[in-house]
Amino acid sequence: MLADTLAAIAPVDDTLAATAQTRLDNLTKPPGSLGRLESLVQSLICMSGDIVPRVSPPGVIVFAADHGVAEEGVSAFPQEVTAQMVTNFAAGGAAINVFARQIGARLEVVDVGVNGDVEGEGVVCDKVRRGTANFCREDAMSLAEAKRAIEVGIRAAGRSHDAGCRCLIVGEMGIANTTSSSALLAALSGLSVSRLVGQGTGIDISRLSHKAEVIEGALVARKPDPAQPLEVLAKLGGLEIAAMAGAYLGAAARRMPILVDGFIATVAALVACRLAPAVRGYLLFAHRSCEPGHDAALELLEARPLLDLQLRLGEGTGAALAFPLLEAACRMLSEMATFASAGVASGDKAE
Ligand SMILES: O=C(O)c1ccc[n+]([C@@H]2O[C@H](COP(=O)([O-])O)[C@@H](O)[C@H]2O)c1
Numbered sequence: 001m002l003a004d005t006l007a008a009i010a011p012v013d014d015t016l017a018a019t020a021q022t023r024l025d026n027l028t029k030p031p032g033s034l035g036r037l038e039s040l041v042q043s044l045i046c047m048s049g050d051i052v053p054r055v056s057p058p059g060v061i062v063f064a065a066d067h068g069v070a071e072e073g074v075s076a077f078p079q080e081v082t083a084q085m086v087t088n089f090a091a092g093g094a095a096i097n098v099f100a101r102q103i104g105a106r107l108e109v110v111d112v113g114v115n116g117d118v119e120g121e122g123v124v125c126d127k128v129r130r131g132t133a134n135f136c137r138e139d140a141m142s143l144a145e146a147k148r149a150i151e152v153g154i155r156a157a158g159r160s161h162d163a164g165c166r167c168l169i170v171g172e173m174g175i176a177n178t179t180s181s182s183a184l185l186a187a188l189s190g191l192s193v194s195r196l197v198g199q200g201t202g203i204d205i206s207r208l209s210h211k212a213e214v215i216e217g218a219l220v221a222r223k224p225d226p227a228q229p230l231e232v233l234a235k236l237g238g239l240e241i242a243a244m245a246g247a248y249l250g251a252a253a254r255r256m257p258i259l260v261d262g263f264i265a266t267v268a269a270l271v272a273c274r275l276a277p278a279v280r281g282y283l284l285f286a287h288r289s290c291e292p293g294h295d296a297a298l299e300l301l302e303a304r305p306l307l308d309l310q311l312r313l314g315e316g317t318g319a320a321l322a323f324p325l326l327e328a329a330c331r332m333l334s335e336m337a338t339f340a341s342a343g344v345a346s347g348d349k350a351e
């Protein structure tokens with residue numbers, strides 16, 4: 001399934017950009033005056049191939065999994081919180097539930113590797129294993145498990161698409177996953193770990209150097225080869241990050257626009273782009289997270305996020321908050337009058 005999905009990802013159709021520009025310049029506004037909303041809708045046209053693109057209803061998928069590296073004391077919260085938060089998602093009480101309801105999204109929660117039995121109806125159980133191994137001691141997972149976790153994500157994106165979703169938001173929940181994400185980013189970029197680690201759920205500044213040492217030690221022990229992204233993923237985890245990368249691949253193969261959330265979501269996007277560079281054309285970036293590694297990941301992907309709200313929650317919350325901008329960009333194109341239809345005189349450039 002992974003090979004088929006990779007083969008199905010076509011580059012976005014840049015030839016539609018000129019048609020989109022003409023349409024935008026005919027709308028009753030000075031050309032370019034709606035700024036980045038204009039480039040957003042242009043991107044949505046090139047992604048979907050539809051000259052009148054739609055992003056509603058959006059689909060939100062939250063992947064949850066545990067991380068063996070949590071036993072190194074790298075998070076402010078205990079590992080059990082992952083399973084407890086999944087129960088909270090199922091009950092509708094987490095931040096992402098609130099924001100998903102606000103934007104009319106279909107929300108799916110997928111257990112791809114929680115270390116325990118999750119309580120709560122409506123959680124899709126697609127568990128590959130009960131948490132990753134501690135990557136300081138051994139590979140987080142096998143290559144086969146990494147592939148299976150990616151395929152969990154591909155299947156989930158397929159369900160959102162088949163349910164009629166027109167834009168995909170992918171969130172995550174996993175105690176210690178900022179450690180896994182920083183390790184992946186350091187391995188894929190060659191950047192120094194000290195530049196990439198952050199407080200995650202809120203560890204003390206004094207524990208940051210311990211977190212960096214844990215990652216540095218693991219990189220020496222695991223020896224990830226940046227030219228082998230699947231192997232890097234297997235060595236450093238995590239299961240939800242693999243599933244997120246898979247969901248991006250699955251969405252891109254279906255020409256669905258993807259609104260990328262925070263730090264972990266962006267590292268997963270980097271993994272997906274290393275597996276299939278054409279995925280980059282389907283990505284829009286919602287916000288700049290507080291996690292310092294996010295800046296580096298965004299830079300590597302040449303991405304400029306829409307919002308900067310000092311968020312550091314994950315779950316897909318930043319993307320859900322940015323989604324109304326995408327909806328507004330689509331409505332601008334489909335609902336605004338043109339100079340000709342409204343009888344408004346055009347300026348020097350509009351015709
Ligand atoms: O999305 C982000 O930018 C983000 C930044 C910091 C923390 N988080 C969330 O916090 C958890 C990971 O933090 P930690 O400290 O346990 O590594 C995980 O469940 C993420 O969803 C998310």
Ligand SMILES: Cc1cc2nc[nH]c2cc1C
Pocket residue numbers: 077081085172173174201313314315
């Ligand atoms: C309570 C809590 C909620 C979260 N949501 C995403 N990551 C999280 C981490 C914690 C600790």
